[in-house]
Amino acid sequence: MNRIVTAITSLFLLLVLAGQFSAAAQEEAIAKTNLKVGDIAPDFTLTSNKWEKVKLSDFRGKKNVVLAFYVLAFTGG
Amino acid sequence: MAKLEASDTVVLGISLDSPAANAAFAEKIGVTFPLLSDMDKEVLTAYGILKPYDVKGSKFKWAERTTIVVDKEGKIRHVEQGDSAVDPNSAVSVCTGLHKPHGQ
Numbered sequence A: 001m002n003r004i005v006t007a008i009t010s011l012f013l014l015l016v017l018a019g020q021f022s023a024a025a026q027e028e029a030i031a032k033t034n035l036k037v038g039d040i041a042p043d044f045t046l047t048s049n050k051w052e053k054v055k056l057s058d059f060r061g062k063k064n065v066v067l068a069f070y071v072l073a074f075t076g077g
Numbered sequence B: 001m002a003k004l005e006a007s008d009t010v011v012l013g014i015s016l017d018s019p020a021a022n023a024a025f026a027e028k029i030g031v032t033f034p035l036l037s038d039m040d041k042e043v044l045t046a047y048g049i050l051k052p053y054d055v056k057g058s059k060f061k062w063a064e065r066t067t068i069v070v071d072k073e074g075k076i077r078h079v080e081q082g083d084s085a086v087d088p089n090s091a092v093s094v095c096t097g098l099h100k101p102h103g104q
Helices: A002-031 B002-006 B019-029 B042-046 B089-099
Strands: A045-048 A053-055 A064-069 B009-015 B035-037 B050-055 B058-063 B066-070 B076-081
Touching: A045 B019, B002 B009, B009 B058, B019 B035
Parallel strands: A064 B009, B009 B035
Antiparallel strands: A045 A053, A045 B035, A064 B066, B050 B058, B066 B076
């Protein structure tokens, strides 16, 4: 009986641990972009610091665009 | 930046700051290119670059530093993530390369 309880407890612990690891792996995956060289950049329209709408596809056929994503304003980078 | 403009390129800064915060930031650091607000994190989510941060026990999801070069056809030509993406030199060389006529 004790053995069964131990077995069930260890199994339960294993499952909990495995769950934590996969959750950590998922969080990690969030930061990595799935976009690759050669993909079409997903279009967007966002509001600029001058309250103007800027649409990525408006530059198509006209300009190359460097998208510089930064963490937060007023921090180094 | 002058190098980039010479290669037919615009720069767009993107973060989840508000337009007002970006306006103050742009003035402070003297940037001339637009800083865009993704307050809903729609673009950050679509581009898959939200990263969990832990600041003194408070958890947030903000952008990972990322530089993406998109060419005139809307295709991605360069992706750089992490702290090295702060250095614009590699993005600049990609754009300068795009500017060159084919066959050079």
